[in-house]
Amino acid sequence: MDWFTRGSADDGAAAESTDAVGSADGLAPRFDGATKVRVANVGMRYEGHSGAVQALDGVDFVVRDGEFVCVVGPSGCGKTTLFRIIAGLETATTGGVFLDGEPVTGPGMDRGMVFQDYRLFPWRTVLGNVRFGLEQQSLSQSAADDRAMEMLDLVGLAETAEQYPRELSGGMQQRVGIARALAVDPSVLLMDEPFASVDAQTRELLHHELLRIWTETGKTVLFVTHDVDEAVALADRVVVLGGSPGRVRDVVEVALPRPRSRRDDGFVALERRLRGLIGDRGP
Amino acid sequence: MSSLSTEHPGATSGRGQREREEAGRRRLLPTDRRRLRRGLAGTVAFVAVWWLAALTQPTYLLPGPVEVATAFVGELTVRATYTVPGLGFVVALPRLVVKLVESLSHYVPGLVVGATLGIALGVATGWSERLSDALRPVVRVLRPVPPLAWIAFAIVWFGIGNTGATFIVAIGAFWVNYYNAESGVAGVPRDRLEVAASLGVDDDRRMIRKVVLPSAAPEILTGVRTSIGQCWMVVVAAELFGAPGVGYQIIQAAQNLSMDVSVAYMLVISAVFLVSDGLFRFVQASVLEWRG
Numbered sequence: 161m162d163w164f165t166r167g168s169a170d171d172g173a174a175a176e177s178t179d180a181v182g183s184a185d186g187l188a189p190r191f192d193g194a195t196k197v198r199v200a201n202v203g204m205r206y207e208g209h210s211g212a213v214q215a216l217d218g219v220d221f222v223v224r225d226g227e228f229v230c231v232v233g234p235s236g237c238g239k240t241t242l243f244r245i246i247a248g249l250e251t252a253t254t255g256g257v258f259l260d261g262e263p264v265t266g267p268g269m270d271r272g273m274v275f276q277d278y279r280l281f282p283w284r285t286v287l288g289n290v291r292f293g294l295e296q297q298s299l300s301q302s303a304a305d306d307r308a309m310e311m312l313d314l315v316g317l318a319e320t321a322e323q324y325p326r327e328l329s330g331g332m333q334q335r336v337g338i339a340r341a342l343a344v345d346p347s348v349l350l351m352d353e354p355f356a357s358v359d360a361q362t363r364e365l366l367h368h369e370l371l372r373i374w375t376e377t378g379k380t381v382l383f384v385t386h387d388v389d390e391a392v393a394l395a396d397r398v399v400v401l402g403g404s405p406g407r408v409r410d411v412v413e414v415a416l417p418r419p420r421s422r423r424d425d426g427f428v429a430l431e432r433r434l435r436g437l438i439g440d441r442g443p
Numbered sequence: 444m445s446s447l448s449t450e451h452p453g454a455t456s457g458r459g460q461r462e463r464e465e466a467g468r469r470r471l472l473p474t475d476r477r478r479l480r481r482g483l484a485g486t487v488a489f490v491a492v493w494w495l496a497a498l499t500q501p502t503y504l505l506p507g508p509v510e511v512a513t514a515f516v517g518e519l520t521v522r523a524t525y526t527v528p529g530l531g532f533v534v535a536l537p538r539l540v541v542k543l544v545e546s547l548s549h550y551v552p553g554l555v556v557g558a559t560l561g562i563a564l565g566v567a568t569g570w571s572e573r574l575s576d577a578l579r580p581v582v583r584v585l586r587p588v589p590p591l592a593w594i595a596f597a598i599v600w601f602g603i604g605n606t607g608a609t610f611i612v613a614i615g616a617f618w619v620n621y622y623n624a625e626s627g628v629a630g631v632p633r634d635r636l637e638v639a640a641s642l643g644v645d646d647d648r649r650m651i652r653k654v655v656l657p658s659a660a661p662e663i664l665t666g667v668r669t670s671i672g673q674c675w676m677v678v679v680a681a682e683l684f685g686a687p688g689v690g691y692q693i694i695q696a697a698q699n700l701s702m703d704v705s706v707a708y709m710l711v712i713s714a715v716f717l718v719s720d721g722l723f724r725f726v727q728a729s730v731l732e733w734r735g
């Protein structure tokens with residue numbers, strides 16, 4: 161494909177503080193232990209203007225079926241590069257990524273993607289956006305519409321179906337993005353700092369919504385963020401990335417029951433521990 | 444059920460906003476009325492100055508508004524014959540109509556062929572870096588050659604006449620559409636291609652059809668609209684060399700010192716341009732309604 165060549169990583173996410181508190185109907189983490197995604201000794205090396213740059217080195221971890229895993233790290237540590245490698249938009253120079261045992265070689269419907277800048281198709285209505293992926297499959301028009309409306313219902317935006325993206329707020333657009341990604345029933349949902357562009361209040365609501373959608377669908381979620389609070393609020397486990405080249409500093413279990421409160425001792429302790437792992441360059 | 448169903452979107456609220464917009468369109472706001480009044484005053488002033496200036500000159504140098512209007516009516520009254528191409532039979536119509544149809548028979552095919560080829564090649568070079576690199580030097584050299592200079596080829600290939608004039612109009616339409624299409628396609632954000640790939644679009648043709656062309660549509664349509672105007676100018680010039688039509692009439696009338704007829708036909712071109720541009724803007728607005 162002509163457009164699909166290795167591009168350079170974009171890792172310039174601005175650090176933001178947030179008061180987000182994750183809360184959802186209390187449910188124990190739902191996974192049966194089977195490995196969904198395996199990141200196997202991934203390294204990434206670029207030829208830059210002034211010589212070679214090692215962006216990632218020896219990144220190794222698994223995501224289990226049904227788990228919510230956050231990848232946390234400061235700007236510049238390569239977490240967006242890692243996201244793109246897992247998504248198949250770039251190819252690691254060493255190691256590889258496996259989904260359900262199969263190697264990842266390019267982007268595909270088995271890995272749904274949600275981005276910070278929403279990336280909705282402006283010329284399509286909300287419903288048109290959500291049914292985009294379904295049109296690639298051999299579904300009838302009405303079956304595709306039904307499934308798309310089902311997804312819009314899931315994210316609570318059924319009444320916006322005939323509107324255009326420009327008429328929606330940022331938070332609503334992102335929910336449409338989530339609905340669009342889920343419509344094709346991916347094996348895993350990949351999210352790259354999806355809530356970094358919305359205000360703190362909306363982010364809090366979106367955390368609640370995302371956790372609700374997660375428990376309802378049982379999807380495996382890999383969520384990349386620079387925000388430690390967000391990671392502790394949402395994740396079952398947190399992969400801490402840091403340094404340059406980016407390496408896995410630790411993988412931390414978040415055993416707190418949901419809904420989680422930011423003021424909770426366990427929450428604060430975990431947060432402190434994660435910040436310590438990230439080091440001085442944290443937000 | 445979602446707790447966010449009461450969330451208010453930023454600045455707009457779907458149906459409410461649309462109703463307000465439509466209400467605004469139906470009424471003329473005071474500011475619009477004021478601007479129309481100014482436009483009217485300016486036009487009246489211009490015609491008055493023109494009329495006065497024309498009084499000081501003989502008609503063959505500067506015809507006045509009255510002479511032009513009279514000539515216009517005259518062109519509508521005098522009959523000329525038009526041979527319908529292909530079908531062969533002859534009709535008698537007002538000369539103005541005949542000349543307009545003759546010009547349209549150069550303009551429309553030339554515009555359609557030129558725009559289609561320009562868009563097709565522009566999409567191809569916008570999409571394929573290899574093709575773009577390969578063609579760039581050739582394009583750079585050929586592009587600055589004005590459509591009229593291609594008269595030489597028009598004459599030897601088609602002879603002075605209808606086909607030659609159409610050929611020149613096609614060249615006029617080609618370049619604008621080529622550049623706009625190329626720019627539109629090359630400018631499609633990679634982001635969109637990545638999202639589409641993650642939603643199952645895995646071959647180039649589908650990507651172009653479902654993502655690239657809709658993304659590039661605004662720019663491509665701008666190119667078409669520009670070429671609609673440009674081609675009217677080109678068609679008149681192309682006809683000056685001997686193909687029948689409005690352009691040819693303008694020069695013929697001038698050579699016969701009937702400047703009033705010349706100016707009448709100039710205004711005809713202007714009117715036709717405004718109509719075609721207006722029609723296209725309507726089409727463009729409905730295709731691009733998603734832009735708001």
